[in-house]
Amino acid sequence: MSGELPGLDLGRLRVHLDRELPGLVAGPLSGRVITGGKSNLTYTVTDGTGSWVVRRPPLGHVLATAHDMPREYRVMTALRETAVPVPRTHLLCEDTDVLGAPFYVMEHVAGTPLRTLDEIAPLGASGVRAVSDSLVSTLGELHAVDPEDVGLGDFGRPAGFLERQVRRWSRQLEASRSRDLPGIDELRDRLAATLPEQGAPAIVHGDYRLDNVLVTEDGRLTAVLDWEMATLGDPLVDLGLMLVYREQPVIGKGQPATSAEGFPSSPELARMYAAATGRDVSRLGWYVAFGCFKLAVIAEGIHYRHERGLTVGAGFDGIGDVVVPLVRRAHSVLKED
Numbered sequence: 001m002s003g004e005l006p007g008l009d010l011g012r013l014r015v016h017l018d019r020e021l022p023g024l025v026a027g028p029l030s031g032r033v034i035t036g037g038k039s040n041l042t043y044t045v046t047d048g049t050g051s052w053v054v055r056r057p058p059l060g061h062v063l064a065t066a067h068d069m070p071r072e073y074r075v076m077t078a079l080r081e082t083a084v085p086v087p088r089t090h091l092l093c094e095d096t097d098v099l100g101a102p103f104y105v106m107e108h109v110a111g112t113p114l115r116t117l118d119e120i121a122p123l124g125a126s127g128v129r130a131v132s133d134s135l136v137s138t139l140g141e142l143h144a145v146d147p148e149d150v151g152l153g154d155f156g157r158p159a160g161f162l163e164r165q166v167r168r169w170s171r172q173l174e175a176s177r178s179r180d181l182p183g184i185d186e187l188r189d190r191l192a193a194t195l196p197e198q199g200a201p202a203i204v205h206g207d208y209r210l211d212n213v214l215v216t217e218d219g220r221l222t223a224v225l226d227w228e229m230a231t232l233g234d235p236l237v238d239l240g241l242m243l244v245y246r247e248q249p250v251i252g253k254g255q256p257a258t259s260a261e262g263f264p265s266s267p268e269l270a271r272m273y274a275a276a277t278g279r280d281v282s283r284l285g286w287y288v289a290f291g292c293f294k295l296a297v298i299a300e301g302i303h304y305r306h307e308r309g310l311t312v313g314a315g316f317d318g319i320g321d322v323v324v325p326l327v328r329r330a331h332s333v334l335k336e337d
Helices: 010-020 069-078 117-144 161-176 184-193 236-247 266-277 284-307 319-336
Strands: 030-033 041-046 051-056 089-093 103-107 202-204 213-215 221-224 231-233
Touching (some): 051 069, 069 103, 117 221, 117 266, 161 184, 161 284
Antiparallel strands (some): 030 041, 051 103, 089 103, 213 221
16 A cells, blocks of 8 residues: 555545445555646556546635536546547546545546657657647547537536636636736736627537647547536637647746647647637637636636645646736737737
């Protein structure tokens, strides 16, 4: 048995799995925290033969509507027979007596998230281009899925989606506000006052980016992860946020993977998406600015938890530093929209 894992009692997990999925686990469990994520806690666990992934919310200061385990579990389960690659889900537990929070168990999929230039560089320029092509085409596949066909017709309320999104992230900001953030209130107001006309609704991932997918050593995209913010709505919010991440340096050391030779520029990514989906991207500036606002609020929430000692793992020290630059970038983009 491994040592103590913050937020994961392996003994209690084993008892629960033996009761709900008898025969899945054959021996004592050991585990480790998967580093890199800055929101939900993710662990790999193994009995020495098989291995699985466990996801649960962070410790402390959990924002209302965030870190939604049932939502994440439901959308991955619904998408398992589509062209969108997702891990196979095994079990959802909403009984907080087991681990202190809702959690779910899914299969362990081959591949790693590519965050830094050093991690993606071995693929070479042609491999990097192939990964970026898969990233965009997979997003297009997601946005082509008919929610009704996969049992997700009631997964969200597309009407008024953008207006509600601005309100939602404004509330999340207030829940984590602990310092002065120049320009963020003005940004919120500008976004609310310049809403685009929504396109045809689709399943929205909510945090789509290169390091939320798994890629094998030969460059295959094997799974899309981190569905906690998935819903039904305007799919261009996914494209806008992906472009924010395209330009946003990673937290920590090293150059971002998106800076690698062969990775398309933001305008090219937008053209690739438009060609793949036929969607109108003429108001893309608003969606990029909204992506900046959303990411700034998420980063501020993580900064808030980190300052109170409620984060697990390394890499959180500088996350609060990205908030104001994101706000500035959003204002700049809106001037051009």
